[in-house]
Ligand SMILES: Nc1ncnc2c1ncn2[C@@H]1O[C@H](COP(=O)(O)OS(=O)(=O)O)[C@@H](OP(=O)(O)O)[C@H]1O
């Protein structure tokens with residue numbers, strides 16, 4: 160079964176149960192957004208290991224927090240300590256990881272938060288399915304475009320070295336595929352200064368009326 164089939168099957172499994180009925184509640188997303196003073200949205204950072212996803216998302220979260228925006232940062236390494244601690248790096252496990260994170264991100268944006276997610280999320284189809292989970296305009300795909308050679312040079316955790324030595328299997332970019340986004344909402348040059356990239360992201364959020372000018 161392909162990764163797209165696995166994700167579709169997992170996403171559809173509950174909606175196929177006729178005994179589970181959606182319950183609409185009185186307090187709506189719009190009401191929660193009014194309290195926050197901004198829209199809920201998911202900023203979906205994708206890129207190779209070492210491309211700068213966590214650094215950029217972290218610095219952007221600090222900048223947003225500073226101006227009173229309610230945020231939450233979902234980070235690949237951290238989520239794999241809890242919610243996805245049972246998962247590894249096979250295609251099937253990555254599909255399930257992204258499905259779980261997509262559902263969590265959806266709930267958090269429904270709560271009115273700006274969610275910053277920093278996962279390699281290497282497959283186009285999985286990112287597309289997360290996009291489809293969210294209301295129109297609330298999924299912003301951010302491609303952190305850093306050449307493999309630069310990521311490998313940075314190698315802050317020594318993982319590329321281990322992958323090249325054959326000590327880690329299925330390592331993205333080395334022995335497992337990374338499919339770059341074709342039409343991301345935002346295309347960041349991961350070799351620029353993090354402060355410049357944060358400024359670029361704040362412009363995007365203002366331009367899309369997610370936060371106030
Ligand atoms: N085989 C393999 N391939 C890629 N990455 C690996 C692997 N093994 C461990 N790591 C570490 O796990 C982090 C990536 O986890 P993600 O949850 O973002 O991956 S995925 O989206 O499910 O593909 C990734 O973190 P980042 O470097 O922050 O991207 C790595 O530190």
Ligand SMILES: Nc1ncnc2c1ncn2[C@@H]1O[C@H](COP(=O)(O)OP(=O)(O)O)[C@@H](O)[C@H]1O
Pocket residue numbers: 206207208209210211212213214215277313314315349350351352353
């Ligand atoms: N724009 C950048 N320019 C130079 N170095 C960076 C930049 N962004 C991140 N780094 C460095 O690259 C390494 C990997 O960054 P990290 O944010 O952990 O990437 P990822 O979350 O994609 O694995 C870290 O040592 C970080 O300090």
